[in-house]
Amino acid sequence: MIIVQQSRKILATFVLIVVLMITTACSGSTVSQVDRTTTSPAIGQDVTYAELxxxxxxxxxxxGNWVxxxxxxxxxxxxxxxxxxLGVVISPKVRPNEVRPLAKSLVQGFHKNFPNQDLKVLIYAFxxxxxxxxxxxxxxxxxxxT
Structure with missing residues (x-):
């Protein structure tokens, strides 16, 4: 059961990364504003990239924008x-010995903005x-x- 849950998480992360890479590579130089007055649906439903x-x-x-x-x-x-x-993709400028302090700083800022709940920060290499x-x-x- 745990393996299935981990596999689903890994698969979802992989799909998100592929979508981000494809959409970023295919996007033009113009940036459009999306109306965000409505509540976004949960992941797994019909969600467009602009909402993600x-x-x-x-x-x-x-x-996410502030980070x-x-x-x-x-x-x-x-x-x-x-x-x-919170998932972040770090740049090649970040040295290996700087990853953990960066993660700690991100957790602290994340906790200030989203208090009273358990939080997870995922750090991805470039x-x-x-x-x-x-x-x-x-x-x-x-x-x-971990």
């Missing part, structure tokens, strides 16, 4: 799902391979790295 760019909620979208804009080139892309999962998972537990106030 940085988050599947308005708060997630805002936080990329304020990272000074350290984060190439970011997404927030369900207001408790080649889109998962290199670090950071989990924040609200009950123990502890950060765990």
């Amino acid at each position: 760019e940085r988050g599947n909620s308005p708060g997630g979208q805002t936080f 990329v804009q304020t990272s000074k080139g350290l984060v190439q892309d970011a997404y927030v799902r369900d207001n408790n999962k 080649d889109k391979k998962l290199i670090l998972t950071t989990e924040y537990d609200t009950q123990t106030n502890q950060v765990k790295y």
Whole structure:
């Protein structure tokens, strides 16, 4: 059962990465604004890429944009799902010894914006391979790295 759940998560992540790569490669130079006044549907339903760019909620979208804009080139892309999962793609500028401090900083900022819930930060290398998972537990106030 656990293997099936992990496989589904891995498959969903892989599909998201492929969609991001294809859509980014095929997009033109113009950027259009999407009306975000309606509530975005949950992942797994008919969701367009525009709704998945940085988050599947308005708060997630805002936080994902903020992470990329304020990272000074350290984060190439970011997404927030369900207001408790943050995925970031780091740039080649980030040295291996800087990944864990960056993850800790992201968890702290994520917790400030989405308090009172367990959080997960997934760090991907610039080649889109998962290199670090950071989990924040609200009950123990502890950060765990895997």
